[in-house]
Amino acid sequence: NAGVTQTPKFQVLKTGQSMTLQCAQDMNHEYMSWYRQDPGMGLRLIHYSVGAGITDQGEVPNGYNVSRSTTEDFPLRLLSAAPSQTSVYFCASSGVFPSYNEQFFGPGTRLTVL
């Protein structure tokens, strides 16, 4: 049971490049989400999903796309990277009510956009 896995752990992009951050979980969780954490700050919700084919926007969705084709995977796409997207990105998963009393986090991806 690997829990929530994220790849890559580190990434450096140039402004305007695109890339996909991968996230997978093996706990059969319906709910998955992406957060970004800027230095010294809390986690801000980017996008979330409550099941395959269902996604919704969080607090800071601009510049990011997501899709959920399977229960296990929830990739985050940066369409045209900007320096303001330099951050640590966390993927998380949990069950839905009534089994949602804990959200499991991946180890994070540290992204730098030059």
Added chain:
Amino acid sequence: AQKITQTQPGMFVQEKEAVTLDCTYDTSDPSYGLFWYKQPSSGEMIFLIYQGSYDQQNATEGRYSLNFQKARKSANLVISASQLGDSAMYFCAMREGRSSASKIIFGSGTRLSIRP
């Protein structure tokens, strides 16, 4: 709209003392859940404790307890007998409603430093 507020950016506490980290929330939904997470300097997010809005008793997990005051909309984390390893960022979070579409949002965090 749901909102989480942590008003203490940083705290210093002497080892072995108890510490209370403040968290207030705002929601119009009678059904919600409150979480506390610890983030050490290594960066991972560690789940500490959960409180449901309909739970009759305050949640406890080892040295962690949640002081849940529903009327005041506060969910403070209490750490008893603090240890050096408790030095970390602490985040309060909330999940609103019972809908499968309910999202989880976080407060800005409190940096706790334990003095030997």
